[in-house]
Amino acid sequence: MLISPAYAQAGGAPGGDMFLQLMPLLLIFVVFWFFLIRPQQKKAKEHREMVSNVRRGDQVVTGGGLMGKVTKVIDDNTVQVELAENVKVKVISSTLQDVLSKGAPVAGGKDKGDAKSDGKSDNDNKDAGDNNAEAPAEKKSLFGFGGKK
Secondary structure, eight states: OOSOOOOOOOOOOHHHHHHHHHHHHHHHHHHHIIIIIHHHHHHHHHHHHHHHTOOTTOEEEETTSOEEEEEEEOSSSEEEEEEETTEEEEEEGGGEEEEEEOOOOOGGGOOTTSOOSSOOOHHHHHHHHHHTOOOOOOOOOTTSOOOOO
C-alpha cells in the first residue's frame, strides 16, 4: 500500500478552546456597549428630562427647526408654542430638540392672562428679556472653517 490511513490525533480539552473562540465576540460587545449603546442611552435620558422640565416661557426649537416660546403646557405629551405674534401651534413634547433659554418661574401658577405682580405688560417683559440675550455666535461655513473677520 502506498497510502497509509490517517488516524485522528487526540485533541485538547474542548472547554478552554471554546472560551478563546468567544473572547473576540465578547470584546466586540463590550466595545459597542461603551462607545455606542451607553452614550445613546445617556443622551435619551437627558432628552426625556429636558422634555419633562419644559414649562411656560421657555424658548424651544422643534424637530423641524422652528423656534418659538412655550405659552402653555397642555399635558405631559403636548405643549403650545407661539412661533410669531398670534401664531400658536400644538407640538408633541418629544419632538422638541432643544430648550434655548428658560423662562422666569410663574408665581403661584397663574396663567398668562392673569394679572402680573410687577405691573408690566407682556411686551415690557419681552423687551427686558431681549436685553439679557447672549450675543450671536460666530457664523461658520459649511465645513466649520472661516467666520466673521
